[in-house]
Amino acid sequence: MKYIKGQDRTQITLFPVSLEDAVDAENEVRLIDVFVDSLKLQEFGFKVEFVENGRPAYHPADLLKLYIYGYLNRVRSSRQLEKECKKNREVIWLLKSLRPDHNTISNFRRDNPKAIKNVFRETVKIAKYFYLIGGTLVAGDSTKLRAQNSKKNNYNQKKIDRHMVYIENKLAEYEKALAENDGDKQEIENEITKQKQRRDGYKEIEKQLKDSGQSQVSTSDPDSRHLITRNNITEVAYNAQTTVDDKHNLPIDYNVTNTNDAKAMGNMLRRAKTILKANDFTALYDKGYHTGSEFKTAHELGIDVMVAIPTVAANAPNHIYNVENFVFDKVNDCYTCPQGKIMTTNGRWLQAKTYRFKRYTTKACKTCKAKPECSKAHCGKAIQRSEFQEYVDRNKSHINENKQLYRKRQQIVEHPYGTIKRQWGFNYIITKKYIERAEADFGFAMTAYNLRRIINIIGRKKLQTYLEGIFSVFCSEFARLKLFLNQINQLLKLTMKNPKILNLLLKPSNSFQISYTKIGF
Known part of the structure; x- marks a missing residue:
């Protein structure tokens, strides 16, 4: 039986394949390359200037390309990305054979949460350019992303008190056993010492809890909180708020928090108004956002909102x-x-x-x-009327008048979550310690999602042509700036050689051209 045979590994080729030829012209990795090259990284907040001492740093563009490629291909781990730099032909092409170690890769994500958000916003700008953002109907929701902190390492006062009572009871038992035991007491004394050390540890956690002013404290990831994920299931997690446009289910904003949804709507609407540069849109939210003060904020912003009405527990017998x-x-x-x-x-x-x-x-x-x-x-009967009841009643009338419109909420806002969490497996935060790092991780996921959606809608070639146009304009602007700086540098050198030239340069503007010509520049 015949089979397809591979090439002999020891065979020497007459014309070696270059790195450029190793990646197909239609490969998506070329799009990532030109996308990052089209960004003004310094304006976004990435550090591009480094001191000359020591080993040269990696350019942020190279590390950004690596991360975008990784998230688009479901790879987030810095150690796994390090391996990809050595074995993945596409990554080797993308980074021009650079091999940063996992610490360098991890530190880049850790140190640039705000800059990463600006990269995400650039994807929103691209979507606007191709008219993929409708701007008339948006939906907001949140998703819980499990943190790198177990329930065991999350404490509130009630849990600390329960542990302290248990330790005190155990100490009482050991003290009693110590008094009654006439033989070897070393084992009991060791247990007493162990329990006292545990008690000291819980006292330290209790002090940390009181000093923070929070209702709970996490010891592994300090900013994470014990939150309800669904029904009565809880996790130590972060809560990622998103605003999604209905035209193509593209997120236009995100914000990672460690609180529930009750006070989140007003802030997200304020941000959406800034991004869309208008307030003539309707925003849909679920019942978790049903808060009177947030309705008032929406009214002050001039934005129509529709929030699901929660069921009332205290109903009349009839x-x-x-x-x-x-x-x-x-x-x-x-x-x-x-x-x-x-x-x-x-x-x-x-x-x-x-x-x-x-x-x-x-x-x-x-x-x-x-x-x-x-x-x-x-x-x-006694009725309690909230100071925000007028806004609550207005929302209720909007819901009753536009039931069909409100039914769109779930299919709009859940689309990104289904892709990111179920299809890509990004249902937890990979970074550890502090909300800024969690936001950087989620920011890369949202950036990758937007790029994937835009590619699927308009096609890779159309997007690449647009990005190459931006890159060429950027290069021409940079060339003009470089020429101008070279001219200034030459002027400074001439001035240092002949101080009289400085007097010519300081003449009024109508004679500047003559003076400029006299010095032969």
Whole structure:
């Protein structure tokens, strides 16, 4: 039976293949190369100037190319990227045979979170150029990304107290055993010492918790927090907020936090307004963002929002007497119940945890026949009206009037998460310690996602042609700047040789050209 045979490894070729010929002209790696070359890295915040002493540094463009290639090909580990530099033909071409070690690769991601976000924003600009951003409907949501910190190494006061009680009980047992034991006591004393050391460790964690002013502390990754991921499942994680445009499911913004969604909407809307340079768009969010103060922020920004309405736990025995069926009179500042009774307030604002409210009651509740169906409270029905209730009611009317539009939310915002977390496997943060590094990791994932989407929509060749045009303009601008600096350098040299030339250069501007010609430059 015949088989396809490979080439003899010892065969010498007459015409050796160059590194350029080793990578096909249509290879995607060429697109990554020209994309990074088209970026103004210094303006983005990458450090491009280094001191001459010591071993020369790697140019940030080379490390950025390596990371973008890695994330596009589901490789995030700095050690794995180091291996790719030695064995992957595409990476060898991309980095021109450079072989940075894993520490250099890791430090680049660690040190440039803001610059990496600017690279992501450049992908949004490219999407805008090709009219891939609609700018009329966006959806916002968050996804939990597991941190490099186990639940075991996350503590709150309740957990610390539980451990301390356990240690104190064990110490009492050992002390009792020590008093009753007439033989070898060394083993018991060792256990006592061990438990006391554990107690000291928990006291140190408790001090750290109190000093931080937070409700919990993580010992492996200090900025990570114990968060609910879905239903009642929890993880020590980061919470990545995103804003996604509906036209092609392209993210236009991201922000990694360690808090829940309740106070996130206002900030993300403010950023979206800046990115889109308009506020005439509608934003869709799920019920986790249903917060009165955030509705007020959206109103002040002039942005229409639609947030899912959470279910109310405290309903009346008969749904006819639920609060939404009580009519509010804004002019007279009172409610009218389904029985036609007026509920009034003393006008005093009461303070809840995060908002103020007024309390509305009526004495008619005591003699009302419908009281058993309306309220289980002995004193009758009482309504608490938040200071943000007007904005909450406005959102409810928007939802009821545009139910079909709101149903688009999930299919818009979940598309990037499905690709990044399920298809690429980026469901955890690979970096350790501090939220800035977590944001750099997620930023590369979002940049890779946007590039992949743009390539899939408009095609590799069209995007590469556009980037090559930017690169050629950038090169011509750089050449002109270099020529100008050379001219200035020559002028300085002439001035040092002949100080009289300086007087000619300092003459009024109308005679500058004559003076410039006289010195023969």
